[in-house]
Amino acid sequence: MRGWSVTTLPPRWVTPGQPPFVARREEVAELETAWSDVKLGAGRAVFISGAPGIGKSRLVSTACTALHDDGAVVLTGACVQDLGTPFEPFDIPIRDLLALVDVTDGGRDLAQSAHLLEQAFASPVMTEGMEIGQARLFQAVIELLLAATEVRPIILVAEDLHWAAPSALRLLARIVADTVDARLLVIGTFRSTLPDHSDPLADVLANLGRLEGVRRRELAPFTVEEIAQFVTVAGDVSPDVASGSAVVLRALTGGNAFLVRETWRHVIASAESSRLDDTLILELPSTTPDLMRSRISVLTTEQRDVLELAAVMGQEFQLSELIAVSCSSVEVTLSAIDSAVGSGLLEAPQPSREALRFPHAIARQALIEHASRADLMAMNALVAHTLESSFPAAPRLVQRLAHHYTEARALGYGDRAAAYLTRTAEAADDRLAHEDAARSFEHAADLVPDPQARDLLRLRAVHSWILVSDFAQARAGAMRVIDDGDPRSCIRAAIEFEEACWRPGLHGDQAVGLLSSALSRIPAEPDDALYVQGLAALGRATAFTGELDEATRLGDQAIAFARGLGDRQALAEALRLGVSHTLGPRGITARLERSSELSRIAGGPHNEAFGGAAYVSSATCYVAGDRAGLDQAERDLTETARHWGWYWTYFAQCVRFGRSLAAGQLDETESIIGAIQRAEREFRSDTTAGAGALQSFMLRRERGTLASVRSFITGDESPVSRWAPGLLSIYTELDLVEPARRTLSWMLEHDHPAAHQSSDWPACLAFMTEAAVWLRDPGLAAVIHPWLLEYQGLNLMAGYFVAVFGSADCYLGEIESLCQFGAPLDRFTSALEMNERMDAPLHVAYTLAATAACLRSEDPGSERATALADRARSIAEPARMSRVLRLLDKSAPVASAPRRDGLTPREVEVLRLVAEGMSNKAIAAQLVISENTAANHVRSILSKTGSTNRTAAARYAREHALI
Incomplete structure (x- = not known):
């Protein structure tokens, strides 16, 4: 991608005669620091918030104009209060960037991304279907930005984000998160006060706030001293005179920058001579609403009607459209424009364009509030009729008609509103702004009477919501x-x-x-x-x-x-x-x-x-x-x-x-887990738990880092309130023999056929087999064996690649070796062939280690076992497979010698609880077994110890040092 010339700034930023910019030194310095970081290759984002009129736009325009002089490419976009276009405020900046850069030398992928962006953002009509998902479009935006910032550092300005639609907010999050190493400075502005506060925006900013390069700045109202500075420069008066006016201005405006400026404009307009002194503070309006009302009150009725229509049309409007909509003559309409410009209700028109703007939403809102609700509905209907009949090529025509007819729906325009909302939704879906489409479809549905x-x-x-997950x-x-x-x-x-x-x-x-x-x-x-x-x-x-x-x-x-x-x-x-x-x-x-x-x-x-x-x-x-x-x-x-x-x-x-x-490849696996977690956040899995926890566990146990959780494990955890297979595996990995035996026994006792159909059943089988083999308990292992047979010749996988265990034949071989039936060596041979075929060195190493253990159980000095163990070690050591190495180094736990009285470990555990005076019900709750099972254990204990009752059994326990 080759270089390009510096972009031009928005005309309103460079219009001569703007009021002086004062204060905001810290905020300007923060933007300048962010820009310095960006030029060095560190992406930054600064979000500036505050009340309407507090000075957000003026701060950004002043700082960016200076940075533009320093070589910054400045791309600007803004959201509208009414129904906007898909991905606003990023649509215009992306179109501008596509027009600026030449992607022909950026490779096939960049050219393809640019083509997608042309379709979604630059083409007036969708000429071909976009058979891609929204995420691919977002990736194309990122690819274009990354390529462009390789050539020049860029400032991307997004104003009025409190009006941004959901699709734009999601794109904002992607842009900021995926350009942390690019020469891109994102500057966003938004209102933080009601009724404009946006909860969706707040959620996005809260998530982005975790990134190192993201900053937020809330603009405070001007102090008396700052207002005095403004008055001194704007009025060319002495600091003493300015100080007196500043006190009154602060009281009237609350330090709101726009109101300070407009109130001072009123002072200047009220002056009878060019000489300004402290008597002018007596000419100030008593309240800021009075200021706006006073400007509107000097208009004639016809002029006021014209400007109310203009306010209904939007923050920015076309003069030709206003003339067509207005019931007044062209002369009256133009005089209304002149009067509004003179009083500060409208910005001075720019020679380069026909559009006119209100200087701030406060001025537009004052005109709208001046009209009655009935008049507003009638004006919206009039605007919609005129645009529909006379301006087929008007910008955002469908969205504007949807908005105006919706505002006039009480006058019988519900059907037309629904029709244009539907077209708005269809256009949004075509351009992959599916969240916006879904909202417009739902809004249209609320307006149609036909079921x-x-x-x-x-x-x-519903379909649009599914498309965006x-x-x-x-x-x-x-x-x-x-x-x-x-x-x-x-x-x-x-x-x-x-x-x-x-x-x-x-x-x-x-x-x-x-x-x-x-x-x-x-x-x-x-x-x-x-x-x-x-x-x-x-x-x-x-x-x-x-x-x-x-x-x-x-x-x-x-x-x-x-x-x-x-x-x-x-x-x-x-x-x-x-x-x-x-x-x-x-x-x-x-x-x-x-x-x-x-x-x-x-x-x-x-x-x-x-x-x-x-x-x-x-x-x-x-x-x-x-x-x-x-x-x-x-x-x-x-x-x-x-x-x-x-x-x-x-x-x-x-x-x-x-x-x-x-x-x-354990390091790569860790990186992939991070990518999975990011992908999970991108689509909304709402009530379901992510796979990351088990995936992270699988990695940690292979690295041998589970010891860090030992201090949080008591061994008394209940398998009812936790995922029992995971709990069992932790006990096994931490060498907690009795807790592992208890949990495995509980799982076998509470087995249900329906559980065998669950996606995590293969993990259950693997963890149970590992525990039974480690415990050297043939009885428990034999119960698992027939369940594993369903997987003979196959691999074990829980969920969708959430946990992979390799060939099930290795696990079958371990059980058959322990239980001394079947053909375990044949199982291991089959497993080794499977794991090698699947290019799974981790599972190959486990299979070799298991085969060696089987051979040593028959012949402790087996040379073949030593050779297999050495081969397993040669795989595990370079890859730092700690769990494999631990299994190779550590012998399986030796089973306890049988007691003379014949009590099993579980019966000893039950006897101790009997000696503590527990009932069968209490024992069942403590050991997480059924009450019937507890009673069976007690009967067996009485028989084996020759005790006639529970008291005698407790005495036996004390005499044999079991408690």
């Missing part, structure tokens, strides 16, 4: 349709509700209920595409309740019906919904065949269904041990993520995590 039209608009809003909003919108919609609308809403549950991983119960109820209201006709889609969605929702048999039946039926329809889109949707029922060992072959078919139908990453196929295929290929298939699926998923972003980026990063961990 079916209202449901359709609400469903379009705001699943909570999507579910809420779907419920509004389900509550009072017609039968077919209810099915569509229930389908969208299920989609907004599946993507963030919510349980399927509620979706099953809603879909079942909706489907029961229409005929079950296989040739009805909507019924077929609803059936497929019901199948996937059912799978997320754990009922895989029923889910499979429903999914197979939906796919068969879709094939009968002969509709490729219907078939693709049925396949997309049907292939993701489970990532476990069931139906692997059929799942791979269907995901391949879905991929072919989708045709490429421009279609999100292609990503759905890659999602299922990647997980299935890992479980099946298909290395080539996993490689291809990961490439497909990465391409989908480049097109769509959000959760596709998350899925792609999860695959990278699993493969990096299995490869033993």
